[in-house]
Amino acid sequence: MDVDLGKLFFCGFDDFNEEAREVIQKYRPAGVLIYPGVLSKEYLFLDFMNFLSRNGRFIVSSDHEGGQLEVLKYVPSFPGNLAAGKVDPVFTGRYCEMAGRIMNTLGFNMVFAPVLDLLSEKGSAVVDLRSFGSDPEVVASHGMEACMGYFKGGVIPCIKHFPGHGKTADDSHYLLPTVNASFEELWREDLLPFRRIFQSRVKTAVMTAHVKYPAVDDLPATLSKKLITEVLREKLNFKGLVLSDAMEMKAISENFSVEEAVRFFIEAGGNMILLDNFRDLPVYYESLKKLIEDGSIERGKVERSIKIVDEYLSALENRFNSGLIAEVAERAIECTRMRKELLGREVVLLVPSNKNLSPADTTGDDYDLIPEVAKRFFKVRDVIRYDIEAGPDDVDGELIFDFVVNASKNEQVLQAHLSLPSDRTIYFIIRNPFDAKFFPGRSVVITHSTKPISVYKSFQHLLGRCS
Template sequence: MRKTMILIVLSAVLMGGCVSDRTFDRSIPAIKDTLLPFPSKETIDLAPSDPVEKLLASMTLEEKVGQLVIAGFYGTSVDEVTEDLITEAKLGGLIFFGRNVESTSQLVGLLNTFKRIESKIPLFLSIDEEGGSVSRLPSDIANLPGARTIMKKNVLNLTYEEGRAIGYALDEYGFNMNFAPVLDVDNGKSNSVIGSRSFSTDPMVVAELGVLMARGMEEHGVIPVVKHFPGHGDTAVDSHAGTPIVKHPMDRLNNVELYPFAYAIERDIPAIMVGHIILSKVDAKVPSTLSYAVMTGLLRNQMKFEGVVVTDDLGMGAISADHTQAEAAVLSIKAGADIVMISHGRRDPFKAVAALKKAVLDGVIPMAMLDQKVRRILRLKLRFKIDQTPHDQVDVGKINEWFNELRKK
């Protein structure tokens, strides 16, 4: 296994410190104004001295294209194929599922192994940790209340506390990105796909609680990726198996489905996951993850989102019924995504990278478009001081103490 000097480029060129150097106060301050914005992102001058521009100028085409992909992998250790995702495909990040987790010691060791593999730019190391029914942490970690349970407790600070607790635990293991919280507004019907993963049937409650949870994660250096834009709460079809369609008029969408995302965007949410949902009043032909009208026209231009756009897994049924993951990756990046998620198939991430590279060389994806997407990704990694520092063994007792305190409230 090849080793690396920690943060070969990004720490030396972009950072003055790293997340692991910080200590965090576990006390919970009172939240007097829940409408405060997220901490302001750094204003970076687009001059030749800009460190992001310097790094971007030094990157090869392969390195740029790799940043556009977060991939799943198989097994609980790193084999040659998995290592090649980083050294050959030069991926920007990885996502961990239950199939990758056996125990706390195994998971910490696995994350540390990835951090020690030679990588010019630090990896997004991501997971789905919502609390409740969607949790990927080892079985020796207590389960946190889900979104609906938190809302029913009617304790505003509890949502913020849970976000901090999740951020603390993920940072302890070595993760730096979390695909949570859920900003879908539940339709209150028994056929809802999202159900109790949503905070509420009230879009204002979803918005406020979701932003509070995200803010708590940020406090521990974990990137919150809110989901599933433009809203999966009023759908009866699960996008893992088919294509959900939302047919509501725009005034309803603006007041319900889109409201929590608009609220989060106004408060500088750093990243949004787009779901495989057909928004028929915007683009009735393709899922949002493949739609220029949704990702660029609606999310970028109308809602003014300047952060990183990530797709849901392109191996899900809503996409795989009509496209290979490689085909979908090109369509999605061209339509407005910054990062595509490829979680199925050991060779599919490599095929996606090859297809994206060919699309750039053929002019299907203009170089200026590629550079803008990579620029956003690098700025996000800078903003959260992503590094490759290995972590010591996790203190499960401390995490469980905090988690159990929240369960009792």
């Protein structure tokens, strides 16, 4: 069973690097939550999706709700749930289907949405525009349409935050909030949207709230057997996937140890532990393993959770996604032999000026990202921008990366590139592959593309990290 314990974790990734690769390959978390740190760098996102497609099945999610919380630049910005709650729910369904189709095409198969929390006059800014409104019936109607829309679009919705975060003025990111409402009030109001969606039998997952409801239990909902097993599982008859909210949030992390949080959540009937930071996975994984070994957590509960996760994994679409773009970039690269010992040295980058070469050309902006990409792999001593129509000036350095654009079409430019020290320069032919024949006997990389993902993959190739 130990080999499957990773399936009980959903990990957030704010970067995609060698550390992230190693964590995924060693611990095999079933859930991957991609944050803006990756999404804002398209080349990283594309490579991450390609990596995931090569390494098995994963539940891949984002926090993109539309409105107050938007992280995917590919999905058109939306007025948000509060505005949607003022119009016909059909618009919510249409937006969520559209957003879901885009997410699915990119490679996502789950979204941590919609929010079913009710808007309260004394509520916290953590809810605000994320709520469809104060009326439980309105929230239920829009929540239902959102779930059906996402599912039609190809992603599984994860409704949140059970049993409701709207009645507290506090934010569980910073402290443990309390909702002083009776269970009857919760049932009539906050739980109504959840009840309606469960009755519809549309496939969803549920995320718990790091909020305490003293009328039900002294433990926050995420750790409460009364709320997860007795209310969610038994009273509401939900048989699907239950996720925690991020365990590093202060509502949990400042009030419970790692072992307590893991033990209470799994024993309460939860299935997947959400971690905001993938670097925390080893600690939580080892805690779970230890708790199982010493009998603090029933093996039967763990086995049931793994079975539920497997059911969701098997239901996900297995299709090509945006990772194929990284695959094309990687397969297109050609290299000549080069001295690998050079690659440990400081690098001087010779980067073309931002200039399009034709009205049918938008590649100029690509050059601006070369330094950012290079700094992920090498220690860059200097970045020198040169005029495409004049070529680079003489430059000295332990190692020079020269990015060449149409040099063979201008003798002056070609000679400027050839004047660089041949034993310390690697030429990246990023536009015209015919340029390569003018650099015989020199270290040359042909990317067949100016795109950042192609430059990124060429660096990986140099370092032996491509398959």
